[in-house]
Amino acid sequence: MKTLILGLSLGLMTVGVAHADRLDDIQKEGVLRVGTTGDYRPFSYHDGETLSGYDIDVAKHMADQLGVKVEFVETTWKGLLDGLAQDQYDIAMGGITRKMQRQLNAEQTQGYMTFGKCFLVAKGNAEKYDTLEEANQASTKVGYNIGGTNELFAKEHLTSAKFTTYENNLDVPEAVAEGKVDVMVTETPEALYYQSIDKRLEASSCADPFTKSQFGYLIPKGEQRLLNTVDFIMDEMKLKGVEEDLMEKNALK
Structure with a gap:
């Protein structure tokens, strides 16, 4: 017992x-x-x-x-x-x-x-890079942060472009503004936010993003x-x- x-x-x-x-x-x-x-x-x-x-x-x-x-x-x-x-x-x-x-x-x-995936570009370039086809060119410099969904999206849809990677996501918008990269892969809230606070930047394809998540x-x-x-x-x-x-x-x- x-x-x-x-x-x-x-x-x-x-x-x-x-x-x-x-x-x-x-x-x-x-x-x-x-x-x-x-x-x-x-x-x-x-x-x-x-x-x-x-x-x-x-x-x-x-x-x-x-x-x-x-x-x-x-x-x-x-x-x-x-x-x-x-x-x-x-x-x-x-x-x-x-x-x-x-x-x-x-x-x-x-x-x-x-939200959805879209681009952040230099002011005046929204129409130049408003489709995947236009951005997916050998002459296009694409920036994204390492390890997130931005990297996955770029590697799947922008295979012909030249990639520049960043450890810190905050560095990518500044690189776009300075002309170091042409396109930042991002999401609608971030693109619209940077467009509102930095006159050098513009959101592209945010009205009709490439994905929905x-x-x-x-x-x-x-x-x-x-x-x-x-x-x-x-x-x-x-x-x-x-x-x-x-x-x-x-x-x-």
């Missing part, structure tokens, strides 16, 4: 350990660790010494709803999934495209904005409670107008 009771006790202890999850850890430690690249306006970027952007504001709101502090952990597009799997952060945020490859290696939240956030694989909680917070943000307010604040509306 003692052996049976001991076995049941150990079994219950094992079940208890198995059900411990990331959300419990966040609440226990009092910190939500957010992985972000810090190089994608207007979602996550350096504004002086601090991080700014829509997803930075959302991260702060999520931490507040959870009753914890927020800690930003800078990563790269190439290392985004690895950092999540290696427990460097609890959630990845910052203009991250929802796609199948990421779904197979992590959990993806609901989408929060529909949504942004979302990445949660470690198998962390269903944390995923459900983040989705709940996102639903509440829509319901109470928080999402709209933050989008207006960050020039996304």
